[in-house]
Amino acid sequence: MPYINIKITDENVTREQKEKLIQGATQLMVDVLDKNPQTTFVVIDEVNTDNWGIGYDVVTDLRAKAKK
Amino acid sequence: MPYINIKITDENVTREQKEKLIQGATQLMVDVLDKNPQTTFVVIDEVNTDNWGIGYDVVTDLRAKAKK
Amino acid sequence: MPYINIKITDENVTREQKEKLIQGATQLMVDVLDKNPQTTFVVIDEVNTDNWGIGYDVVTDLRAKAKK
Amino acid sequence: MPYINIKITDENVTREQKEKLIQGATQLMVDVLDKNPQTTFVVIDEVNTDNWGIGYDVVTDLRAKAKK
Amino acid sequence: MPYINIKITDENVTREQKEKLIQGATQLMVDVLDKNPQTTFVVIDEVNTDNWGIGYDVVTDLRAKAKK
Amino acid sequence: MPYINIKITDENVTREQKEKLIQGATQLMVDVLDKNPQTTFVVIDEVNTDNWGIGYDVVTDLRAKAKK
Numbered sequence: 510m511p512y513i514n515i516k517i518t519d520e521n522v523t524r525e526q527k528e529k530l531i532q533g534a535t536q537l538m539v540d541v542l543d544k545n546p547q548t549t550f551v552v553i554d555e556v557n558t559d560n561w562g563i564g565y566d567v568v569t570d571l572r573a574k575a576k577k
Numbered sequence: 578m579p580y581i582n583i584k585i586t587d588e589n590v591t592r593e594q595k596e597k598l599i600q601g602a603t604q605l606m607v608d609v610l611d612k613n614p615q616t617t618f619v620v621i622d623e624v625n626t627d628n629w630g631i632g633y634d635v636v637t638d639l640r641a642k643a644k645k
Numbered sequence: 646m647p648y649i650n651i652k653i654t655d656e657n658v659t660r661e662q663k664e665k666l667i668q669g670a671t672q673l674m675v676d677v678l679d680k681n682p683q684t685t686f687v688v689i690d691e692v693n694t695d696n697w698g699i700g701y702d703v704v705t706d707l708r709a710k711a712k713k
Numbered sequence: 714m715p716y717i718n719i720k721i722t723d724e725n726v727t728r729e730q731k732e733k734l735i736q737g738a739t740q741l742m743v744d745v746l747d748k749n750p751q752t753t754f755v756v757i758d759e760v761n762t763d764n765w766g767i768g769y770d771v772v773t774d775l776r777a778k779a780k781k
Numbered sequence: 782m783p784y785i786n787i788k789i790t791d792e793n794v795t796r797e798q799k800e801k802l803i804q805g806a807t808q809l810m811v812d813v814l815d816k817n818p819q820t821t822f823v824v825i826d827e828v829n830t831d832n833w834g835i836g837y838d839v840v841t842d843l844r845a846k847a848k849k
Numbered sequence: 850m851p852y853i854n855i856k857i858t859d860e861n862v863t864r865e866q867k868e869k870l871i872q873g874a875t876q877l878m879v880d881v882l883d884k885n886p887q888t889t890f891v892v893i894d895e896v897n898t899d900n901w902g903i904g905y906d907v908v909t910d911l912r913a914k915a916k917k
Contacts, residue, residue: 510686510790510833510835510840511787511788511789512648512686512688512787512788513785513786513787513788513806514785514786514788515783515784515785516756516783516784516785516786517783517810517814517816518782522814524627524635526813526814527627527628527635528635529809529812529813530630530809530813530814531630531633531634531635532630532633533805533809533812533813534630534785534806534809535630535632535633536633537801537802537805537806537809538789540801540805541798541801541802541805542789542794542798542802544789546632546633547631547632548631548632548684548835549631549632550629550630550631550646550648550686551629551630551631552584552624552628552629552630552648553624553628553629553630554624554628555628556756556757556758559728559731560731560756560757560758560759561754561755561756561757561782562734562735562736562738562739562754562755562756563751563752563753563754563755563782563820564739564750564751564752564753565735565736565739565740565750566735567728567731567732567735568782578654578697578699578704578890579651579652579653580651580652580852580890580892581649581650581651581652581670582649582650582652583647583648583649584647584648584649584650585647585674585678585680586646590678592763592771594677594678595763595764595771596771597673597676597677598673598677598678598766599766599769599770599771600766600769601669601673601676601677602649602670602673602766603766603768603769604769605665605666605669605670605673606653608665608669609662609665609666609669610653610658610662610666612653614768614769615767615768616699616767616768616888617767617768618765618766618767618850618852618890619765619766619767620720620760620764620765620766620852621764621765621766622760622764623764629646631646631684636646652892660831660839663831663832663839664839666834667834667837667838667839668834668837670834671834671836671837672837682836682837683835683836684835684836685835685836686833686834686835687833687834687835688788688828688832688833688834689828689832689833690828690832691832692892692893692894695864695867696867696892696893696894696895697890697891697892697893698870698871698872698874698875698890698891698892699887699888699889699890699891700875700886700887700888700889701871701872701875701876701886702871703864703867703868703871714822714858714901714903714908715855715856715857716784716822716824716855716856717853717854717855717856717874718853718854718856719851719852719853720851720852720853720854721851721878721882721884722850726882730881730882733877733880733881734877734881734882737873737877737880737881738853738874738877741869741870741873741874741877742857744869744873745866745869745870745873746857746862746866746870748857752820752903754782754784754822756784765850767850767888772850796899796907799899799900799907800907802902803902803905803906803907804902804905806902807902807904807905808905818904818905819903819904820903820904821903821904822901822902822903823901823902823903824856824896824900824901824902825896825900825901825902826896826900827900
């Protein structure tokens with residue numbers, strides 16, 4: 510009965526990509542740990558880039574710099 | 578000083594239901610563990626059904642199938 | 646398919662108390678939100694009192710002061 | 714490679730305040746634990762006041778009472 | 782810069798299985814979202830079966846019943 | 850009433866360092882957001898290096914390589 514929480518930035522993640530994340534993470538539990546997929550939860554949190562920091566920087570700023 | 582995090586799907590949870598979740602979870606800490614309610618936090622996360630998976634399936638799809 | 650995470654300090658919580666927390670939190674989801682208990686997860690994290698702070702203080706110190 | 718998650722109520726937190734939270738939390742990891750800031754993540758979750766409870770009360774109600 | 786948290790029961794997960802979970806979850810972020818693996822974190826929490834509940838039951842009890 | 854969760858690897862973090870993390874994170878909430886420290890929680894999770902991955906690698910292996 511694994512619970513997998515995926516936190517990613519909220520940058521146009523599509524419905525199809527979410528499906529693939531859910532399927533892939535569930536399959537990983539089945540393949541590696543022989544878990545029952547029927548009781549495997551995957552929860553995806555999409556986080557605004559203003560609310561995520563790395564290396565002292567706000568991701569919003571890192572994205573803007575990367576575009577220049 | 579317990580911290581309780583309740584993750585549920587974002588499906589029209591009412592203000593009154595949230596109150597009951599907060600009161601019930603706090604009372605549980607008082608009844609079972611004799612905790613101080615004044616320092617008991619309850620945080621409810623409502624998750625979009627596109628972002629929650631179980632048994633390889635996206636909950637949005639499970640809800641659509643259940644309606645048919 | 647709720648997921649409830651209960652974080653409490655690691656202070657001699659008994660097996661029986663854990664059962665009551667699991668049953669009570671699950672029942673709350675059934676009573677308030679009409680959720681299916683079979684897909685309701687409850688996970689209890691017991692945190693060392695050295696690792697929990699409130700009001701600038703380490704809980705270990707608060708417990709020691711309370712005993713005096 | 715620390716991961717810091719800051720949960721606060723969603724009450725007009727400014728972009729500038731978020732920057733300061735990210736910088737301050739990252740600096741804390743560098744100062745206290747000599748961690749590499751380049752692999753230090755800070756994620757801020759802003760929670761609706763309807764979804765946060767303390768002492769049996771919904772924060773929305775506590776804020777309304779405090780204004781009176 | 783995804784952060785993936787995998788919560789599983791603490792039932793003799795091997796070092797090799799942990800490696801596979803870390804590699805598989807990281808690869809999923811690369812394949813589906815084109816994320817940079819160098820800033821992809823995977824954190825595995827192993828939870829005692831006394832501390833995990835599903836369907837009102839403690840997992841420890843479910844395991845004991847399953848063995849009979 | 851902020852809740853701050855700090856996840857770090859379990860590598861000989863001292864009691865004194867934990868105090869500094871708790872004090873520093875609480876002070877950050879007071880300084881930046883004018884929060885009440887009495888209802889500010891800080892919870893530190895120490896994660897075994899076998900259970901933390903970055904860039905496909907288990908941190909235990911990264912530490913061993915760094916020593917060579």
